[in-house]
Amino acid sequence: MTLAVGGAIAIAPLVTPVLDYAGYYYTSLKSSSTKYLVANNSSGLLGYPKYRVANVKDIQNQSNCPVYFFAYPLTDEPCFLIDFNALNGQKNVSFQNPYYDKFRIQGFQQIQGVGPNKSICAFSAVCVHLGCQLPAQVLTSSPNNPGLNPQTTILHCPCHGSEYSLIEGGVVKAGPAPRPLPAILLEYDETTGDIYAVAANGPYFSEAVPRTTPQDNLLYDPRYSYSVPNNPSCSQG
């Protein structure tokens, strides 16, 4: 008995990060965090709110900038919409969900682009390696430079050189990142052109951020200060 209790206490610190990773606390977020975008979320997917992030015109009206930043699901969690049509002319974008059948969000084996050209997808703007903010707005001439390379759709993190291939659903092409870049699942309203975020396919940079109570639960490491860049924000790098 003592052994069992002692053992449980001993391994507790190892278990909680795993629970966090699985999104165990997501459902308590809306009551615990003032940064949550929707206060009374009843239609969300396991705690994620359905939230209007942009209108398709917002992103189309940006000249030569295929990237549009928004916050989701907390106000200090930057994500970005990416229009592959504006980036390198790809339409009817569709990729395998790299997180299919993992974590608590089921379904979505295939992730489809939204919008008139079915070319708009969304990703987290925070690297899952060590939590650096990703410079998706910097369009680069080579995938070896920090920023987003339009030809290869590779997003290169400035900290430790992780490279995510966005057209393949954020899978890691190079560098030390331990898992794919989380994608935001989108819905599109054809009548109004509104784009809604409904969930993320996997946890953001939060794997082992140890949280002992649901009150501590912010998805990102709260020690890191993120801010959502103003749109349009593109530059050449």
Add this chain to the structure above:
Amino acid sequence: MKVTDDRGKGVLDRILKWLDDRIGIYGHTIRPAPKYAYRLDYWLGSFVLASFILEVVTGALLALYYVPADPYKSTVYLIQQVPFGALLFSVHSWGAYAMVFFLLVHMTRNFVVGAYRKPREIMWIVGAALAGLTLTEAFIGYSLPYNLISWTATTTGLNLFTYMPFGLSVLISQFTIVPTLPGLTQDVALVDRFFVFHWIVGGLIMLFVALHLYIFEKHGITPPLTKEEAPELLDEYGERLERDPDWKLQPLMRTFGIILMTFLMAIGGVVLLASLVPFDIGVQGGQLTYLKPEYNAALAAQTPPIPDWYFLFVYFFYKSVNPVDASWIFLGWTAVTVLFPFIDQYVFRHKAPHPVMRPAAIALGTGFIVSFIVNSVWAYETPGRDIGPIGVEVDAVIFAVSFLTLFPLLKFVLQPRALKGYEPIVGGGVKVRKLNFMPGMSQFRIMNRVLQLSFLGLLSAVVYLTLQSTLVLIFHFPSWQLYSGALIGTDMLAAGTLIGLLVFFGGDRR
């Protein structure tokens, strides 16, 4: 213990003797060192201590003007407006580099001569803890100016603990997750906490330094390198201390002289360097500016955050392999360093301190040093770019090559050669080293004259520089601070050399 008989020659010695008669300080608080120890490499720890004291003093002065709620602006204010603020900032920053550098040199030297061996295992571990605390202190301090690179690098560095095993991630987050207080942003609150920890860790360093020095005084200086199993404590060489002129215990005056010399050298060197190469401070037409921009998240996303030079080797691992493996490598590296005395004793089973008698330790240590340098340079050359598994593979090759070449070389070539014709010391026996160079009378006179001349030259330089720096300090102009720093630094270096002359050449030379 009769270690201090008839050595009361200097004024200091008499004062200390007086104290010893009343409170008993010899034998555990301070003890005289034997003659052979009057070489620079026996006093490397003193350089670390000197730079630590310099850091405490300059840090306390800087803290008077540092406002953690507005870290960047107060740093800029300090540099531009506060008298001698720029000099203090520069000295504190360079002093931190100097402390880490001296620490690495001190640690390497003690590794090479096997000074961690029984009974000095705990002392090595305390020293390794000091190294860890110093690096922590440097890491925290790096964040305090809150500039673009330093803040991004520090928070990213903190994030790497999220992959640490054994609940280390929880431990670090307990220290660094700051409660949201109304009206305060998370960021600034974390800077505030860093500032507090900068003091706490500094206090811990002081505590561990005290422990380190206590053990040092208990053990005394290490005996010279031997190629056979021999006592590792001076106290066990009673007869030899009496009879071997090379082992003759020196007056404490001389000990204090050499410590004063190392302090003047280390502090003077740092002050001079900090004045000649101001740390991140630009000088334009008498106007001082801080060269690093303030942290802002949007700009940070486009700037590769680079850690300071002593953390480049850790940065390297995290660029090379996935963060979980990198954490294990980092922890493994630390564990081997901390536990090395026991590895040496129970795994390698080395019997004597001389490097040729410790082939496995030397091979492993060489692998450590070479890979530290290779990793640091490689990581520095590839900011923001991934290195890939080739990085740790190269490290593995370095260790393998180091073992495959050095181990057999030391064990089967150098060791037998060294042992052949080697006269073992009989416990307490006398072995007078023969001088290869015996100067004749005229040469002796010339040497004496040269020493006298350099003594007088240095003395006048010290007097002149002291006067001039005092004048500059009195008639203070904001833009003169770096000039006065250069004067003070040169002055201290000259004074250090002067005392060095006295320590190494002065006194009786029997």
